[in-house]
Amino acid sequence: MTKIVVVTSGKGGVGKTTTAASFATGLAARGHKTAVVDFDVGLRNLDLIMGVERRVVFDFVNVIHGEATLKQALIKDKQFENLSILAASQTRDKDALTAAGVERVLDELVAEFEYVVCDSPAGIERGAHLAMYFADEALVVTNPEVSSVRDSDRVLGLLASKTRRAERGDGKVREHLVLTRYNPARVAKGEMLSVDDVKEILAIPLLGVIPESQAVLTCSNAGVPVIREENADAGLAYQDLVARFLGEERPHRFLDQKKGLFSKLFGG
Amino acid sequence: MALNIDWLKLFRGERKTSAQLAKDRLMVAVAIQRAELAGKSQVPPYLQKMREEIVSVVRKYVQVPDEAVQFSLQRERGLEVLELNITLPEHAA
Ligand SMILES: Nc1ncnc2c1ncn2[C@@H]1O[C@H](COP(=O)(O)OP(=O)(O)OP(=O)(O)O)[C@@H](O)[C@H]1O
Ligand SMILES: [Mg+2]
Numbered sequence: 001m002t003k004i005v006v007v008t009s010g011k012g013g014v015g016k017t018t019t020a021a022s023f024a025t026g027l028a029a030r031g032h033k034t035a036v037v038d039f040d041v042g043l044r045n046l047d048l049i050m051g052v053e054r055r056v057v058f059d060f061v062n063v064i065h066g067e068a069t070l071k072q073a074l075i076k077d078k079q080f081e082n083l084s085i086l087a088a089s090q091t092r093d094k095d096a097l098t099a100a101g102v103e104r105v106l107d108e109l110v111a112e113f114e115y116v117v118c119d120s121p122a123g124i125e126r127g128a129h130l131a132m133y134f135a136d137e138a139l140v141v142t143n144p145e146v147s148s149v150r151d152s153d154r155v156l157g158l159l160a161s162k163t164r165r166a167e168r169g170d171g172k173v174r175e176h177l178v179l180t181r182y183n184p185a186r187v188a189k190g191e192m193l194s195v196d197d198v199k200e201i202l203a204i205p206l207l208g209v210i211p212e213s214q215a216v217l218t219c220s221n222a223g224v225p226v227i228r229e230e231n232a233d234a235g236l237a238y239q240d241l242v243a244r245f246l247g248e249e250r251p252h253r254f255l256d257q258k259k260g261l262f263s264k265l266f267g268g
Numbered sequence: 269m270a271l272n273i274d275w276l277k278l279f280r281g282e283r284k285t286s287a288q289l290a291k292d293r294l295m296v297a298v299a300i301q302r303a304e305l306a307g308k309s310q311v312p313p314y315l316q317k318m319r320e321e322i323v324s325v326v327r328k329y330v331q332v333p334d335e336a337v338q339f340s341l342q343r344e345r346g347l348e349v350l351e352l353n354i355t356l357p358e359h360a361a
């Protein structure tokens with residue numbers, strides 16, 4: 001059965017789009033037919049991170065308004081032919097997304113794909129609400145930072161009440177914690193909330209911890225999802241995350257401080 | 269998972285790390301947020317655990333029955349209060 005997975009956070013700029021791009025790419029790389037949809041109307045981003053910005057002809061809102069078919073608007077990934085991207089519209093009309101329109105497009109995607117990944121905008125307004133409303137599962141992207149954690153808790157409350165599953169009494173939206181921009185060295189010094197701290201406060205299962213990594217910027221510069229960067233911790237961490245999502249057991253590899261040359265040479 | 273507020277350290281007035289400070293503030297902030305949204309009916313999941321751990325710390329020093337420890341989160345005139353009440357047995361102090 002097809003799963004709709006929302007990538008959400010409340011707070012802006014925590015790594016939702018980075019996560020949605022890598023997550024969708026990882027699912028496709030493992031053989032699952034996947035669509036990733038940008039819900040950030042007015043502030044399209046996913047196309048750049050996926051490296052397809054020059055191939056956007058029609059967008060999500062065009063499909064909702066019947067100005068293009070879904071087939072015309074879906075952009076096929078160059079690397080993985082079982083991966084498609086639906087870009088957000090750049091319209092400034094906040095009401096461009098309607099619940100009925102979104103439902104119709106998602107129904108069509110569900111009929112064709114195994115996974116539909118929804119990249120939510122920040123906030124808890126209309127766009128964010130519609131991105132999570134039809135979800136079966138949610139990746140709650142959080143930074144180890146007070147405002148991000150509190151916003152994530154807020155979003156968990158919404159997932160439990162303001163979704164189709166909640167309203168129909170269809171069982172809960174399955175929640176996964178994705179802790180990003182994690183800096184083990186700062187955690188070790190007591191300067192940053194640890195993964196255990198955040199887990200304890202939010203009390204949802206941990207899917208993955210993505211370390212703070214320069215590769216994320218390099219990859220977004222190039223329009224390549226960081227999961228395809230095999231030489232970067234963040235890329236490997238996303239690969240582990242996808243494997244866990246698909247039911248594999250994988251240890252969390254990047255929770256400890258990287259050993260510097262000194263401690264490598266002298267132990268410690 | 270253990271709750272990392274080190275109450276003894278707090279009592280002795282030792283300096284918290286920045287991360288501990290963040291966590292302590294968050295615990296309360298999240299509790300308040302949930303209480304506000306749920307119209308006070310919902311209790312954050314860690315409160316019960318926090319209570320149990322505090323009781324176990326207290327019992328290292330004084331034997332108190334369960335009921336002697338009252339723990340509550342309240343809103344009073346726009347002020348959020350996390351209240352901890354421990355009734356010590358008479359001969360203890
Ligand atoms: N693990 C990471 N290490 C370093 N930088 C990161 C990491 N994850 C994300 N970033 C950076 O953080 C910024 C925000 O990331 P991203 O656009 O994915 O967040 P977002 O939650 O989608 O933002 P918005 O709320 O605006 O949609 C980007 O500059 C990105 O490169
Ligand atoms: Mg984004």
